[in-house]
Amino acid sequence: MTPFRTILFAVALAVTGNLRAESPSEPANKPAATLPVAASLVRVNSTNQAFNFVKPWSKRPPFTRRGIGVVIDNARVLVTAELIANHSYVELERPASSEKIAAEVERVDYESNLAILKPQDPKFLSGARPVQLAKDVQVGSEVNVVQLENTGAVALTPGVVTTITVAPYPADGVALLAYRLTAPLQYRDNSFTMPVFAGDRLAGLLMRYDTRSQSADLVPGAVISSFLARAARQPYTGFPRAGIAFAPTRDPQFRRYLGMTGGQTGVYVVSVAHGSPAEKSGLKKGDVVMRVDGSDIDEDGNYTHPDYGKIPFSYLVSTASLPGGELPIRVLRNGGVIDLTLPLEPRDPSTILSESAIVDRAPRYYILGGLVFQELSRSYLREWGGDWRNNAPARLVYLDEFQDELPSDRGKIVFLSQVLPADTTVGYEDVGANVVERINGLPIRSLEDVAEAAKHPLNGFHKIELEADPGVLYLDAAEVGRTAGQLRSSYGLPAVENLSDPATKAH
Numbered sequence: 001m002t003p004f005r006t007i008l009f010a011v012a013l014a015v016t017g018n019l020r021a022e023s024p025s026e027p028a029n030k031p032a033a034t035l036p037v038a039a040s041l042v043r044v045n046s047t048n049q050a051f052n053f054v055k056p057w058s059k060r061p062p063f064t065r066r067g068i069g070v071v072i073d074n075a076r077v078l079v080t081a082e083l084i085a086n087h088s089y090v091e092l093e094r095p096a097s098s099e100k101i102a103a104e105v106e107r108v109d110y111e112s113n114l115a116i117l118k119p120q121d122p123k124f125l126s127g128a129r130p131v132q133l134a135k136d137v138q139v140g141s142e143v144n145v146v147q148l149e150n151t152g153a154v155a156l157t158p159g160v161v162t163t164i165t166v167a168p169y170p171a172d173g174v175a176l177l178a179y180r181l182t183a184p185l186q187y188r189d190n191s192f193t194m195p196v197f198a199g200d201r202l203a204g205l206l207m208r209y210d211t212r213s214q215s216a217d218l219v220p221g222a223v224i225s226s227f228l229a230r231a232a233r234q235p236y237t238g239f240p241r242a243g244i245a246f247a248p249t250r251d252p253q254f255r256r257y258l259g260m261t262g263g264q265t266g267v268y269v270v271s272v273a274h275g276s277p278a279e280k281s282g283l284k285k286g287d288v289v290m291r292v293d294g295s296d297i298d299e300d301g302n303y304t305h306p307d308y309g310k311i312p313f314s315y316l317v318s319t320a321s322l323p324g325g326e327l328p329i330r331v332l333r334n335g336g337v338i339d340l341t342l343p344l345e346p347r348d349p350s351t352i353l354s355e356s357a358i359v360d361r362a363p364r365y366y367i368l369g370g371l372v373f374q375e376l377s378r379s380y381l382r383e384w385g386g387d388w389r390n391n392a393p394a395r396l397v398y399l400d401e402f403q404d405e406l407p408s409d410r411g412k413i414v415f416l417s418q419v420l421p422a423d424t425t426v427g428y429e430d431v432g433a434n435v436v437e438r439i440n441g442l443p444i445r446s447l448e449d450v451a452e453a454a455k456h457p458l459n460g461f462h463k464i465e466l467e468a469d470p471g472v473l474y475l476d477a478a479e480v481g482r483t484a485g486q487l488r489s490s491y492g493l494p495a496v497e498n499l500s501d502p503a504t505k506a507h
Contacts, residue, residue: 039129043093056363067193075122095152134201159183166312172356243276259335266290275351291330353403369424369480376413393433411445435467
């Protein structure tokens with residue numbers, strides 16, 4: 001299983017020919033009408049078109065994804081967020097009749113990888129059975145992965161839950177409760193999202209599958225329940241995150257250095273994110289988190305859950321409670337025990353220097369005389385492929401990875417991403433991937449700063465000061481103004497800027 005990356009299920013299974021979907025207790029092609037879960041299923045067809053972060057004024061070619069949604073109350077459909085990411089059109093399809101209707105996205109949260117769809121006409125789902133969530137899934141529970149044949153018949157593949165833990169989700173840097181199960185799955189063309197049932201209740205939604213180990217990771221019922229509870233509240237608030245990185249305290253010498261005595265356990269706080277709930281609580285780098293919400297934390301960061309066993313304590317923060325509350329935490333600091341209160345809230349997007357994912361909205365940019373300025377994001381770095389940490393510009397990778405170590409008032413990281421050959425940029429063609437410090441004397445902390453600085457040339461020239469070689473660039477301001485139209489025409493630019501307001505990642 002590849003952490004932080006979603007395996008595209010359709011592609012992964014298409015190249016695997018030795019998987020079997022037949023169940024010894026339930027024929028895979030049993031007619032849908034005889035299976036209770038059939039009344040809760042709809043096909044979901046999504047046309048998606050991702051943005052091009054190297055050429056932020058353009059989009060990549062469209063593609064389609066097909067998955068299976070489950071009907072929930074109030075004539076709505078639950079799917080994974082990945083299925084409809086960067087969608088331009090979404091439709092629902094009744095499996096038996098192939099009747100279709102357009103749908104809109106009512107709510108999407110890319111961190112929890114969940115979304116709610118609503119048909120244009122609620123009557124489309126008349127007769128459908130809203131699912132109930134399975135609440136007693138444990139390690140060893142038997143479940144069925146549900147797929148649909150082209151005829152609309154339900155195909156069931158039995159599986160067993162092997163692990164319940166906090167695991168990476170597709171969104172970078174997000175880890176939530178997940179079920180891992182083993183099941184031999186056969187590829188079908190509507191298998192990007194698949195529901196998993198325990199009896200006639202929804203145990204979770206499959207979000208990735210490894211053909212070699214025949215293991216799958218699910219968004220479990222607990223996360224789904226928490227998402228639905230949040231979706232029912234206005235305004236929507238995403239899943240809380242403490243905003244810390246920590247290290248284990250297994251090393252006896254390290255424990256002595258920290259002043260841990262007797263049976264004291266906990267984890268060492270390596271960093272605290274700017275503007276995070278942890279920072280607001282007073283938690284500091286060097287603290288040892290010993291207890292969270294009354295539960296002892298072991299040297300690896302786990303606590304004992306009554307149903308799941310040992311799982312990371314982040315579950316207590318992210319999923320077990322709704323936003324707006326708080327959790328008591330106990331820390332060891334300089335040999336003394338301190339009690340703090342951690343507010344349960346998502347991280348404020350305005351405190352994030354480099355966004356982990358930009359979805360459903362165009363990347364922001366500003367073009368000045370052929371110089372393309374952008375704000376750093378993980379989405380931009382991912383344009384270098386799966387090994388982007390080694391292939392993308394090293395300085396930008398570093399700033400993204402260690403953004404929490406930068407000053408809290410640093411602002412967005414604006415950089416010169418490329419130079420479009422033009423009369424105004426002769427001699428600058430090879431300059432790129434360079435952090436911008438000032439333009440016309442104004443410190444740059446956002447693209448709005450770039451736009452404002454462009455209004456005030458110095459003695460008829462734009463002076464762009466960069467962090468690295470060549471250090472300074474100059475553009476003739478009058479020539480920049482004269483050639484703006486030609487630049488748009490030559491490169492097919494819809495506009496020389498996109499300064500649309502950034503959106504939060506959970507809508």
